[in-house]
Amino acid sequence: TQLLEQSPQFLSIQEGENLTVYCNSSSVFSSLQWYRQEPGEGPVLLVTVVTGGEVKKLKRLTFQFGDARKDSSLHITAAQPGDTGLYLCAGHSGGSNYKLTFGKGTLLTVNP
Amino acid sequence: NAGVTQTPKFRVLKTGQSMTLLCAQDMNHEYMYWYRQDPGMGLRLIHYSVGEGTTAKGEVPDGYNVSRLKKQNFLLGLESAAPSQTSVYFCASSLADSKNYEQYFGPGTRLTVT
Numbered sequence: 001t002q003l004l005e006q007s008p009q010f011l012s013i014q015e016g017e018n019l020t021v022y023c024n025s026s027s028v029f030s031s032l033q034w035y036r037q038e039p040g041e042g043p044v045l046l047v048t049v050v051t052g053g054e055v056k057k058l059k060r061l062t063f064q065f066g067d068a069r070k071d072s073s074l075h076i077t078a079a080q081p082g083d084t085g086l087y088l089c090a091g092h093s094g095g096s097n098y099k100l101t102f103g104k105g106t107l108l109t110v111n112p
Numbered sequence: 113n114a115g116v117t118q119t120p121k122f123r124v125l126k127t128g129q130s131m132t133l134l135c136a137q138d139m140n141h142e143y144m145y146w147y148r149q150d151p152g153m154g155l156r157l158i159h160y161s162v163g164e165g166t167t168a169k170g171e172v173p174d175g176y177n178v179s180r181l182k183k184q185n186f187l188l189g190l191e192s193a194a195p196s197q198t199s200v201y202f203c204a205s206s207l208a209d210s211k212n213y214e215q216y217f218g219p220g221t222r223l224t225v226t
Contacts, residue, residue: 031212042116042202042217043155050212088155092212098143098162099170100213104154
C-alpha cells in the first residue's frame, strides 16, 4: 500500500512569513499533485509535477518533485491570509491505475 | 460550465434512514469518485466509476452503494445510515485522457447522522 505522509500537520504563521510543507513516501510515484482546500469547499488542483527534480512556480508558490519521485515540497513566499487552507498532496502510481493516493494534508493558517 | 455539483449541501439523518447523494459533472469526464473526509483521516475513497454502467469499491465501501446510469451523474446511497457515516462527502471526476488523473472536486455534502 502506497502512503503519503505530510508534515507538518498544522502550521500557523504571520502574514509575510515564508513556509515549506512536505509530502513524503517510501514509494515512487509517476506524478504528484498539490491541491488546496478552503474551509467549506472541495479541494482545487494547484499543480502537477511529473519529472524527478522538477520545479514549478505559481506566483508565490514553488513546488518541487524529488529526484527519486518519492517526495515533494511546497514553499510559499511572503504568505498572505488568502493562502489559508488545507494543502493536500496526491500521488499517481502510473499506468491505468484510476486512483490517486492522498496525504492527510497540512492545515495552514496565515494570520494578518 | 458548472464543473462538479453536489446535492444536497447539508443533510441530517436519523439512524436507520436512507438517502441518496447526487453528483453531476458537465465536463464529459469518464471517471468519477466518491470520498469521505473526516478529521485526522484525510480523504478516503468509498467507490469509483470508470465509465457509464460501471462501479468499483474503494477503500471504505461498506454501508454505501453507488450507481452510474448516465455518464454525467454518480449517485451515492446510504441504505441504513449509522452515526459512523457522519462526515463530509466529496465527489470528484477526472478525464480518461489525462495521464495523471487530476481530479476535479465538488463543493461537498455535510451529512450528520444522529
